[in-house]
Amino acid sequence: MRIRRVVTTRAGGESRPPFDSFNLGDHVGDDPAAVAANRKRMAAELGLREERFAWMEQVHGRRATVVDGTETGPAEATDALVTARPGVALVVLVADCVPLLLGDPEAGVVAAVHAGRVGARVGVVPSALEAMRAAGAEPHRVEALLGPAICGQCYEVPREMADDVEAHLPGSVCHTRKGTPGLDLRAGLWRQLADAGVGKIGVDPRCTAEDDTLFSHRRQRPTGRIAGVTWIEE
Template identity: 80%
Template sequence: MRIRRVVTTRAGGASSGEFESFNLGDLVGDDPAAVAANRKRLAAELGLTRIAWMEQVHGRTVTVVDGTEDGPAEATDALVTATPGVAVAVLVADCVPILLGDPEAGVVAAVHAGRVGARVGVLPATLKAMVAAGAELGRIEVLLGPAICGQDYEVPADMARDVEKHLPGSATKTRKGTPGLDLRAGLWRQLADAGVGKIGVDPRCTFEDPSLFSYRRDGTTGRIAALTWAETE
């Protein structure tokens, strides 16, 4: 099978104001009709009939879906599917969107990894669920999507130490020399240590790139989406 991965930007949607314009988040205060129009366009542009969304809560719960679900998966931060043509989606505005796929098994996953979720192990929980669905760690290919970069993600020193304890490699210094977190660096190490074969990183920083939504930069703002699905060639 072929694994497809897509990351959206702010451009090309129906939303206005702080959410201009391709906001895909439905729980951020945007006009529901605009969000619905944006999601409809997303599906049409990608030729998808089934996109699975989730009610993200900064935890480590993983939900397996097959496209027959009614509405978003409740209180979960990772979606796994082995059903071809079903896309799993994650919404972010600084957190790390992680897209994973085993092209031989046709198993894919989308993960929402913010500071809390990354710290408590949402990524290892997702890998475990993927293996249970038929994937093999050595065949899994991963994209760590655009997120706030370490030089802009300032946190208290005790928080940086705590996250580093649970996610080694994530503690860093900001451009001001203050304690910071580079979650993608820690997640990359976690994947490598788990034996994942191929790991790619989208280098864009949501805080610095105006084409992306950033909660830290703007406060009230929209959400980009990262999606992945398996299709038969």
């Protein structure tokens, strides 16, 4: 089976500043009509029906929810979506957090994961992998993409916070370009995925705080959200 993965940028949409212009988040204070137009355009560009997109109410937790495309509205209080249904597009929205897209092409199982500092710390990725395994996936067949996120050189945090995340997600702690304590969540998640036996791990190196083509909550707030989208082709 062929698995598709797409990451959007902030260009080409209907939203006005400070959400300009391809904001896909409906929870950030943007004009709902603009968000709806942007989502409609994304569906058209990807060649999918709008009703085939699965969204989630992201809460920085570890819950993973299995969907099949028959749901109405976003999955409540969840930070990972999993499906084995072809043509159902799973969406994760971010503006500094890590969008993680997972897929087992042999089993035909995909997942979209919202892996921010809190969710990564409490184990959202293991939850997603376990839900994928229950649907027939095997870690050694899973391909992962760690999408654009704030980089370790920009993500400054207090020393106590850095040490706490490192204790739960080893490999995350780093120093910023200023020499202060920082977090590189993609590095920690890469290690976690590798330790779980995930076969292929790719990283989009773009930093949301440095790249003006992406939304960044740290650089500008309020701001919009880019999307990571994955689906199994029908």
